[in-house]
Amino acid sequence: MKVLGINFGGRNMKCGEIMVKEALFAAKKAGADVEFVRTVNMRIDHCSGCGVCSMKRDEGGNVHCIKKDDYARLEEKILDADGIIVAAPVFSVGTTGQMKNFIDRFGAAHDRAALDEIQKKRIAEGKTGDELLDPRYFKKRYVAYMSIGGADTPHWVALGLPTMTMFGTSIYMKVVGQIDAYGQGRRANPVFDEELMGKCSELGKRVAEAVGKPYEEVEWYGEEGVCPVCHGKVMMMDQAPEVYCATCGVKGTMTLEDGRMKICYQDEDLKVSRVRMEGLYDHYWEIEGMKEVCIPKIMENQEWLEEQLKKYKNFDETIAAMEE
Numbered sequence: 188m189k190v191l192g193i194n195f196g197g198r199n200m201k202c203g204e205i206m207v208k209e210a211l212f213a214a215k216k217a218g219a220d221v222e223f224v225r226t227v228n229m230r231i232d233h234c235s236g237c238g239v240c241s242m243k244r245d246e247g248g249n250v251h252c253i254k255k256d257d258y259a260r261l262e263e264k265i266l267d268a269d270g271i272i273v274a275a276p277v278f279s280v281g282t283t284g285q286m287k288n289f290i291d292r293f294g295a296a297h298d299r300a301a302l303d304e305i306q307k308k309r310i311a312e313g314k315t316g317d318e319l320l321d322p323r324y325f326k327k328r329y330v331a332y333m334s335i336g337g338a339d340t341p342h343w344v345a346l347g348l349p350t351m352t353m354f355g356t357s358i359y360m361k362v363v364g365q366i367d368a369y370g371q372g373r374r375a376n377p378v379f380d381e382e383l384m385g386k387c388s389e390l391g392k393r394v395a396e397a398v399g400k401p402y403e404e405v406e407w408y409g410e411e412g413v414c415p416v417c418h419g420k421v422m423m424m425d426q427a428p429e430v431y432c433a434t435c436g437v438k439g440t441m442t443l444e445d446g447r448m449k450i451c452y453q454d455e456d457l458k459v460s461r462v463r464m465e466g467l468y469d470h471y472w473e474i475e476g477m478k479e480v481c482i483p484k485i486m487e488n489q490e491w492l493e494e495q496l497k498k499y500k501n502f503d504e505t506i507a508a509m510e511e
């Protein structure tokens with residue numbers, strides 16, 4: 188059993204590193220082989236949206252990003268791991284740019300609903316061994332998040348955990364728990380906070396103990412939040428009284444009870460959380476539906492479209508002509 192600790196935070200021995208290592212000590216005691224990765228010196232460039240990663244996957248290979256940097260090294264370690272503990276500081280209210288870069292490149296291409304559908308198709312075509320997708324895409328994997336913030340006020344870290352959670356969402360990792368460790372500025376060092384270090388240790392133990400368990404049997408470790416599925420605290424108001432969990436997409440309805448706001452959830456809406464396969468499939472079919480509409484639309488209007496797009500392609504010339 189391999190438990191990997193990753194810190195997307197600052198240099199040697201910063202808060203996130205200490206907290207992840209504390210969790211790894213507990214995972215080791217619970218019988219795991221552990222490894223720690225510090226990403227600060229890794230080059231993980233941003234996703235340019237070229238689509239080659241999923242094209243390779245759809246055309247008979249595995250997911251493969253063509254950018255030449257340290258991304259693939261980290262991707263390999265994640266695919267090999269059974270359990271993962273990830274920490275990241277909050278920068279500008281959300282997770283770090285480096286972690287977001289990683290998520291953008293790892294997430295969409297490893298969408299579990301797409302991978303399941305492609306694998307089914309290859310099996311139906313009689314493909315075997317290396318002709319199938321990498322089996323590591325389908326293994327049960329357990330993850331825990333630690334968001335580290337300097338500020339004492341929780342709204343200054345509001346998007347830390349919600350943005351981190353996308354790390355394991357698309358490939359369908361089971362979230363064992365999370366710690367919203369804000370207020371680190373005043374603490375000076377997390378080791379001064381015995382309670383916090385205890386939580387890190389417990390989370391590490393829980394990740395190791397979760398490995399191999401059916402996902403439904405893994406008990407949540409962390410604050411309850413307001414979303415009954417992912418335990419997130421951030422809700423998006425779209426067309427009030429409807430609200431959506433920003434982390435996992437579950438829909439709720441706001442009501443007032445004795446002057447207090449309450450959110451009610453319907454059972455069928457809880458199923459389409461994106462931390463569940465139903466939610467991932469919901470989005471997969473949404474994308475497939477878009478392709479069915481867009482491809483014929485573009486093919487049928489190719490000449491007209493090219494004509495329409497000329498002024499955007501030749502932006503500088505168009506602007507110059509407007510100035511004449």
Ligand SMILES: Cc1cc2nc3c(=O)[nH]c(=O)nc-3n(C[C@H](O)[C@H](O)[C@H](O)COP(=O)(O)O)c2cc1C
Binds near residue numbers: 196201276281335
């Ligand atoms: C560029 C930058 C932006 C930051 N933005 C926030 C913020 O919005 N909210 C917050 O609570 N802390 C913020 N911080 C403070 C860090 O989250 C804090 O120092 C944290 O302890 C860093 O984690 P580390 O010690 O593991 O590197 C910011 C720090 C930096 C460098």
